[in-house]
Amino acid sequence: MFTLKLKSASDNLPLRLIWLHGWGHSHKALLPLAEYFQDSAENYLIDLPGFGESPEPDKPLDTEDYADLLQDFISSLPPKDTVLITHSFGGRVAIEAAAKYPHSIKAMVLIASPGLKVKRSLGFKIKAFFMKRLSRLIRRFPQIKSLPVIRSLKLGSADYRNASPIMRQILVKSVNKDLSLKAMQVSCPVLLLYGAEDTATPSYLGKRFQELMPDAKYSELPMHDHYTVLASGAPLVENQIENFLAEIK
Amino acid sequence: MARKKIAVFFGEQSFEHDISILTGLQAIKVIDQSKFEVFPVYIDLNRNWWTGNGLLNQDNYPLAVKQPKDITKVKFCLGDGVGYLQPVSGGIFAAKKPIYFDAAFLAFHGDFGETGAFQGLMESAGIPYTGCRMLAANVFMNKVTTKQLCRTLGIPVLPEVVLNRPENKAFFDVKDITKDVNLPFPLCVKPLHLGSSIAVSKVTTKEELDSAVIKVFALDNQAIVEPFVENLEEYNVSVTRIFGEPSCSAIERPAKKNAILDFADKYKAGGKGKGVKGAKSGNADIRGLVSLSREYNPKELTKEQREKILSWAKTLFVAMDGNGAPRIDFLCNTKTGELWLGEVNPIPGSFAFYLWENAEPKVNFTKLLTAIIEEAFAEAGKKSLAYGTLKDNRIFEDK
Secondary structure (H helix, E strand, C coil): CEEEECCCCCCCCCEEEEEECCCCCCHHHCHHHHHHCCCCCEEEEEECCCCCCCCCCCCCCCHHHHHHHHHHHHHHCCCCEEEEEEECHHHHHHHHHHHHCCCCCCEEEEECCCCCCCCCCHHHHHHHHHHHHHHHHHHHCHHHHHCHHHHHCCCCCHHHHHCCHHHHHHHHHHHCCCCHHHHHCCCCCEEEEEECCCCCCCHHHHHHHHHHCCCEEEEEECCCCCCHHHCCCHHHHHHHHHHHHHHHC | CCCEEEEEEEECCCCCHHHHHHHHHHHHHHCCCCCEEEEEEEECCCCCEEECHHHHCHHHCCCCCCCCCCCEEEEEECCCCCCEEEECCCCCCCCCCCECCCEEEECCCCCCCCCCHHHHHHHHHCCCECCCCHHHHHHHCCHHHHHHHHHHHCCCCCCCEEEECCCCCCCCCHHHHHCCCCCCCCEEEEECCCCCCCCCEEECCHHHHHHHHHHHHCCCCEEEEEECCCCEEEEEEEEECCCCCCEEEEEEEECCCCCCCCHHHHHHCCCCCCCCCCCCHHHCCCCHHHHCCEEECCCCCCHHHHHHHHHHHHHHHHHCCCCCCCEEEEEEECCCCCEEEEEEECCCHHHHHHHHHCCCCCCCHHHHHHHHHHHHHHHHHHCCCCHHHCHHHCCCCCC
């Protein structure tokens, strides 16, 4: 697993931040945010297996398997207060890890984290209904897949279409996993950050996580979506994290 | 504590109208909304004022004849206590409620919001506003006055000749105007009042000078002619006292493609740059100026040069009692090492946040804007001596 440790002014910083990226991203997506904390904490950025510079796993991992790998990494380091900071898919891994290995994780910042059921519009449900049946049909009659009509339908999400066969299985596994029970087992302080305009992980997910997690704080970033929270919204996120880290000290 | 309501103003009848839209939208998205409640106010090229959430979408510019529902025309009302915005078209039965706000956040470039004019309007309306006060903004936006001030402060500036566009004359011979230019070629010609490198040219002959001056006169009533600096490198720095004592940002050397940065180079190089994957064009990251590659605290500057830049920037800023975080641009002849103060931008593009992100200590964009807004209230507070408290000045007694 590829990991990057940022250079910092001192080796004796009391806090360790571990950054977990979202689906289709790598550590690079979180690098600008992490650099902001370069002099205040020890920073590790990870490419989860199958992303960025980390090779694909041989078998389709579950988010819990990812959490185990993360725990292996954490326990390979000298002990230190560790905060996980995640975007999107990275949040699923972090929730699993915090539920399973509570002693390894002091706190978490989940930016636009999925993990709970997303309410879908009627139009989406109707589309999904037909797409599901169409997919079954294709599985039975693979030859129709090459028909231009079928191709133009763009079956599956963009993330799904862009993924390799193994990564597709991982995606399907993770998307279908509801983390409500795991969220209830998260005992550490959590900061939940959501873009008010996020459609991929709508902000109500954050509010529900807040209800499920015993020690969670929810904050919404107006005018930002699933991706701008890492770009033009980055300074807002930096300040929220900074305040949170000061509170949990 | 209730959040203060901040109107973010942008647009105006300015050559830098479009860039101002980008700066305004960019600012709205990074202002800390846990501290401030923000809303946009856009002044279009025909001096119509607009507000509403539809202004936040970049795709709505230029505004169409038929407005989306979430964009409302407003009037700015004076003469009824503190100034406020009044929506123009109300419902049929009831006028829409006036919109009061606690401070004006100015994201203008050029006329009339960076030049002191809009600042004056806010002073009259009794509304706190961000950035330089009227006088400082006005002086900084006049390149010649700024240079004259620099000379009295011992800050080196290039010699210049100012050319005036003849008044009330549709036809004139430009040769009559340029005949008194007694500086040796090559020369640099630019408009006196405009920023953003608009209509800046390098000229090497009398003929080129004439045509460059005509180009400037189409945009500005005064042209400024200066010696062209050979082996030119530009260095910019931002200066502020929003964090207490006057302090400077990182120094940058902006990228350059041509001999002189022109407008297109400055703003169009990045095009409509997309941000992170999946960002919609309407919400795409506006990188504008920032997309150009730039070098922070460039190594070629000697310690002495660095210190000169920082101390001159501070000296001018303090002398003019500046506010906000203006960007001060310096020119350097890299062969001789000579430095001159070039110009001041009271409201630089993107608020020059990238200079503060690279400052020591680092200040991120959100913190920069928070401090700029807080300074607006502090500045307004300084002037809030109530008339009634000055008993000696009263002639008419209260009845």
